[in-house]
Amino acid sequence: MWTGPPPERIVLVGFMGAGKTSVGRALAPLVGFRFLDLDERVEARTGRSVAGIFKEQGEAAFRVAEREAAQSIQSEPRLVVAAGGGAFAEAATREALSQGAVTVWLRCPLEVVLARLPADGRRPLLGSREIMRDLLARREESYGLADVAVDARAGSPAEVASRIADVLRGRGIGKGDRAAGR
Ligand code: S3P
Secondary structure, eight states, X not given: OOOSSOOSEEEEEOSTTSOHHHHHHHHHHHHTOEEEEHHHHHHHHHSSOHHHHHHHHOHHHHHHHHHHHHHHTTTOXXXXXXXXXXXXXXXXXXXXXXXXXXXXXXXXXXXXXXXXXXXXXXXXXXXXXXXXXXXXXXXXXXXXXSSEEEEOSSSOHHHHHHHHHHHHHHTTOSTTSGGGOO
């Protein structure tokens, strides 16, 4: 059961291809919050694309921009946030995302995310099956620090979103508190 004050943000974490953005868009109206994609916030703040930052400045620069974007939303209430796949694996970014928020891991096996991810050049870290397997294995412990884990391997984004809303209600988050709309 959720014991703290009602969370101001619901933050979706998990690997690339888990469906954080599409599920987040579907979840926002269910809880009466606005949707925000953390990568889009990075792009708006830096004036560059995520792929461009990786290419021109490297991953370390992206992680700094990502952390600052995560810190920038700490004062913004009533948000459903889709975090990038590496955000929760960075301690300071995880800390910023977790404060005042309930964090939800969209859990999805490697084979499912591999089948979903388009090779459109928009994900600089997308690599071979072995690279992705190792990256997922390295990150799973961090994802496991989320408050809630939801199986995201099957079902439409709307179905997964409705499952999340149910799980949150079951934990006392949702109807009757701020997450249901004040
Ligand atoms: C990344 C995932 C991407 C994006 C960036 C880095 C990662 O977000 O933040 O390319 O480290 O896994 P998605 O998880 O939305 O693809």
